[in-house]
Amino acid sequence: MGTTSNSTFLGNSAFSADLQQVITRAVSIASLPITQLQNQLGALTSQQTELQTLGSKFQSLQNALDSLDAASSADSFSASIDNPSAASVSVASGAQAGNYSVDILSVGSQTNTISPNTLLAVADPASGNISASSAFTLTVDGQTFSISDASNSLNELAKAINASGAGVQATIVNVGGSTPDYRLSLQGTHYAPTSIQLNDGSQDLLNTLATGSYVSYKVNGADTTAASDSRTFSISAGIMVRALATGTANIGVAQNVTGIQSAIGSFVSTFNAAVDQVQKNRGQNGGALAGQNIVSQLSGALRNLAGYTPVSGSPDIQSIDDLGLSFDQSGHLQFDSSVYSAAAGSSLSNVLNFLGSETGGGFLQAAHNILTSVTDSTNGLVTNDITTTGASVTNLLKKISSKQDTVTHMQTNLIQQMSRADAAISAMEQQVTQITNLFAAMEQASKSLTG
Numbered sequence: 001m002g003t004t005s006n007s008t009f010l011g012n013s014a015f016s017a018d019l020q021q022v023i024t025r026a027v028s029i030a031s032l033p034i035t036q037l038q039n040q041l042g043a044l045t046s047q048q049t050e051l052q053t054l055g056s057k058f059q060s061l062q063n064a065l066d067s068l069d070a071a072s073s074a075d076s077f078s079a080s081i082d083n084p085s086a087a088s089v090s091v092a093s094g095a096q097a098g099n100y101s102v103d104i105l106s107v108g109s110q111t112n113t114i115s116p117n118t119l120l121a122v123a124d125p126a127s128g129n130i131s132a133s134s135a136f137t138l139t140v141d142g143q144t145f146s147i148s149d150a151s152n153s154l155n156e157l158a159k160a161i162n163a164s165g166a167g168v169q170a171t172i173v174n175v176g177g178s179t180p181d182y183r184l185s186l187q188g189t190h191y192a193p194t195s196i197q198l199n200d201g202s203q204d205l206l207n208t209l210a211t212g213s214y215v216s217y218k219v220n221g222a223d224t225t226a227a228s229d230s231r232t233f234s235i236s237a238g239i240m241v242r243a244l245a246t247g248t249a250n251i252g253v254a255q256n257v258t259g260i261q262s263a264i265g266s267f268v269s270t271f272n273a274a275v276d277q278v279q280k281n282r283g284q285n286g287g288a289l290a291g292q293n294i295v296s297q298l299s300g301a302l303r304n305l306a307g308y309t310p311v312s313g314s315p316d317i318q319s320i321d322d323l324g325l326s327f328d329q330s331g332h333l334q335f336d337s338s339v340y341s342a343a344a345g346s347s348l349s350n351v352l353n354f355l356g357s358e359t360g361g362g363f364l365q366a367a368h369n370i371l372t373s374v375t376d377s378t379n380g381l382v383t384n385d386i387t388t389t390g391a392s393v394t395n396l397l398k399k400i401s402s403k404q405d406t407v408t409h410m411q412t413n414l415i416q417q418m419s420r421a422d423a424a425i426s427a428m429e430q431q432v433t434q435i436t437n438l439f440a441a442m443e444q445a446s447k448s449l450t451g
Helices: 016-071 154-162 257-279 293-306 337-346 348-355 362-375 381-450
Strands: 077-081 087-091 098-106 112-114 135-140 143-148 168-174 182-188 196-199 207-210 215-219 226-228 232-236 239-243 247-255 325-327 333-335
Touching (some): 016 257, 016 293, 016 381, 077 087, 087 247, 098 239, 143 154, 154 168, 154 182, 182 196, 215 232, 215 239, 239 247, 247 257, 257 293, 257 337, 293 362, 293 381, 348 362, 362 381
Antiparallel strands (some): 077 247, 087 239, 098 215, 098 247, 112 207, 135 143, 168 182, 215 226, 232 239, 325 333
């Protein structure tokens, strides 16, 4: 007799192989639609992957445009200084182009104090202290701070002072060499004549070694001497100077021309990468999106972006060609920085007017709008196609699952039917064998009787 399971046919008759072929062929024919759907699924999955790659390329192009917008903004300035040994300079939002001079008269100093040798000697700052008290009063420029040291150790006293926010820095120094003699040293954090004293309730604990002084300087030869309690100070809105040594330094602040040039170069690189990715999906042997409308739409977006012409503006700069950008035969942008440098040198304002900003007109706003129509996370071209393709993938998976269930059910029924047929055939084969054996036995008996 044949045995069956839900998914396997096991036959015992001489025709079991034929019955298995019937099952295999029927399942194969019924599975043809599933194979077609799986091929469609593979194609859609490839399209999804390619759309995500294109989205990444265009997002990189958008990021490069953002960097160009930042580099050409009104706040994008750079500064130069002719005496870097005397001072350094940095610029921030609000800076204005111009020439400045700063005369550093004094780099200032900080007040320094130390505990005297008349106090308790400390050989180990982890266990000893300069006073037996556990409560101290720290006075800085007349302002008092309560300091507690329950552990009665010099280490913990220094930590408590530093945590007080009093505007001083406490350190522990060994002035005894090989014979330890640890002292408490307090330094003002500002370059100013800061008064510092620590008292344990019965006596002062600090001697002043040096009284600090302000940083002093003059700007643009002014008669007035300015003072600062920091070596970093502002000489104009958005222009910060750090005093390093006495001396005069001349500072030039200008629009960051080289920053714009670098940003244009990055924009060109990401533009060409987007062009290459789109081109992979063109032609007879194109990629997963060959023949799809999205390829034409993305190509059109790149053409519109590079073909921008201003409605009005300087007659000297009417297209990206005037900034040194041109196309080669492969459709790639090429950047001639010498053309840009000449345009910026002739009139940087014309360059900036052509570029505009992402929110205020010009090339940057036009390019931003084009790229947003592609990369927007809600309504962008790529996003919409990814969403549509994803929905198609989901529907195909459902169809494949449903058809697979149908084929599995059919296969189970066929196995059961073939198993029953095989069992019937096997039983008949056994009967034939029995009858054949019976006739053979009768023939043999007859021969024996007749001699």
